[in-house]
Amino acid sequence: MDLALSADQRAVRSAVRQWVDDVVVPHALRNDREERFPQEALEGLRETGFVGMSIPEEYGGGGADPLTYCLFMEELSRGDANVRSIMSVHLGLVAGSVQRWGTDEQKQQWLPRMATGEVLGCFGLTEPDHGSNPADLRATAERRPGGGWRVSGRKVFITNGSIAQVALVMARTGGPGGKGVSAFLVPTGVPGFVANPLHGKLGLRSCDTAELVLDGVEVGPEALLGDEGDGLKVALSALDDGRMSIAASCTGIGQAALDTMVAYAGSREQFGKPIAGHQLVQEMLADSAVDVDASRLLTWAVADLKSRGETYSLAASKAKLFATEASIRVADKCIQVHGGYGYVDEYPAAKYLRDARVTTLYEGTTQVQKLLIGRALTGVNAF
Numbered sequence: 555m556d557l558a559l560s561a562d563q564r565a566v567r568s569a570v571r572q573w574v575d576d577v578v579v580p581h582a583l584r585n586d587r588e589e590r591f592p593q594e595a596l597e598g599l600r601e602t603g604f605v606g607m608s609i610p611e612e613y614g615g616g617g618a619d620p621l622t623y624c625l626f627m628e629e630l631s632r633g634d635a636n637v638r639s640i641m642s643v644h645l646g647l648v649a650g651s652v653q654r655w656g657t658d659e660q661k662q663q664w665l666p667r668m669a670t671g672e673v674l675g676c677f678g679l680t681e682p683d684h685g686s687n688p689a690d691l692r693a694t695a696e697r698r699p700g701g702g703w704r705v706s707g708r709k710v711f712i713t714n715g716s717i718a719q720v721a722l723v724m725a726r727t728g729g730p731g732g733k734g735v736s737a738f739l740v741p742t743g744v745p746g747f748v749a750n751p752l753h754g755k756l757g758l759r760s761c762d763t764a765e766l767v768l769d770g771v772e773v774g775p776e777a778l779l780g781d782e783g784d785g786l787k788v789a790l791s792a793l794d795d796g797r798m799s800i801a802a803s804c805t806g807i808g809q810a811a812l813d814t815m816v817a818y819a820g821s822r823e824q825f826g827k828p829i830a831g832h833q834l835v836q837e838m839l840a841d842s843a844v845d846v847d848a849s850r851l852l853t854w855a856v857a858d859l860k861s862r863g864e865t866y867s868l869a870a871s872k873a874k875l876f877a878t879e880a881s882i883r884v885a886d887k888c889i890q891v892h893g894g895y896g897y898v899d900e901y902p903a904a905k906y907l908r909d910a911r912v913t914t915l916y917e918g919t920t921q922v923q924k925l926l927i928g929r930a931l932t933g934v935n936a937f
């Protein structure tokens with residue numbers, strides 16, 4: 555594996571980095587404080603074409619390879635993890651699933667408009683009583699005369715839930731367990747589809763999270779993504795990409811926290827010298843730098859496997875497990891280095907910790923990743 559980025563990868567990273575510094579960073583703290591959706595970022599993502607970063611060029615997207623996609627996610631998160639969340643669900647979980655599982659007609663129907671950002675996606679897997687164990691989910695889709703489907707159920711904690719134009723919804727079409735689940739591309743504006751925004755989150759306060767209620771939503775036969783009974787496979791393959799993206803995101807949060815604490819340690823003086831000159835402060839900086847580098851390398855290893863067409867589920871679990879926990883450690887040290895100033899929202903340190911905190915929960919908790927890795931090592935399913 556060559557760890558040197560190509561000229562194209564460096565160029566994309568530097569363009570995104572500049573755009574993030576100009577458009578995202580200046581609004582991030584205020585948006586967080588006011589729970590205000592980062593509209594300026596979404597508009598900029600559309601204008602620059604970044605909104606279609608990983609969608610194939612034949613559908614009007616940027617055709618980014620997996621490593622470029624990770625660089626994009628890292629940079630977005632360095633500026634504001636909210637913006638990364640919006641894009642990761644749109645591109646990784648929804649557009650990626652259409653690319654992987656869709657028919658030519660479904661790709662033509664959705665991808666060109668997803669590439670321009672006219673259509674944003676959300677991903678509806680979690681239910682009130684089924685989070686870590688989606689195989690038992692209860693939403694249903696009944697076949698209608700003529701071949702369409704009627705979808706009913708409740709989904710909770712759905713990122714982009716009230717702003718998306720299409721929801722990838724997993725619902726039961728057959729018997730119990732994962733094999734009875736199918737995936738549907740549901741336009742969100744249809745009768746019976748309601749999104750209730752959720753407020754009061756600890757972190758990711760400015761991106762949209764909603765409950766979805768589907769009450770007899772009628773969709774045509776073309777809504778079924780993959781074959782009947784493929785729904786859990788659709789969801790789990792999407793989550794492999796999602797975990798890679800979350801690991802990239804945590805690298806970005808960690809890098810932002812590290813940059814912030816290094817700068818602060820150089821300017822804040824105590825005992826007659828910059829606190830960067832105290833050995834125990836340097837220890838916090840050094841431990842954080844290693845956490846960030848290790849997170850980035852694990853993330854790039856996933857992207858490398860994906861680019862070479864190899865399986866990357868296990869690598870994605872390892873990268874997510876490590877990078878999420880590491881970002882929390884780094885963000886926590888960022889607060890410690892700032893002393894009392896880290897505890898107020900005038901500085902970004904507290905936001906880094908609050909935004910990092912959700913990453914050990916969604917798209918498979920830390921415990922779920924450990925069970926997946928343990929199962930791969932031992933062959934024993936401990937779920």
Ligand SMILES: Cc1cc2nc3c(=O)[nH]c(=O)nc-3n(C[C@H](O)[C@H](O)[C@H](O)COP(=O)(O)OP(=O)(O)OC[C@H]3O[C@@H](n4cnc5c(N)ncnc54)[C@H](O)[C@@H]3O)c2cc1C
Nearest residue numbers: 677678679680685686711712713915916917918919921937
């Ligand atoms: C901000 C945010 C955004 C989200 N976005 C989305 C989205 O876009 N789409 C979507 O579908 N979902 C989304 N989620 C939901 C998220 O994926 C779930 O919260 C997550 O899967 C955990 O499910 P749960 O909350 O029901 O927790 P539970 O599954 O009830 O878990 C509770 C605790 O029990 C532990 N646990 C559970 N089972 C086991 C086991 N077998 N062994 C050991 N420990 C176990 C868990 O690790 C956890 O610590 C989002 C959540 C949040 C907070």
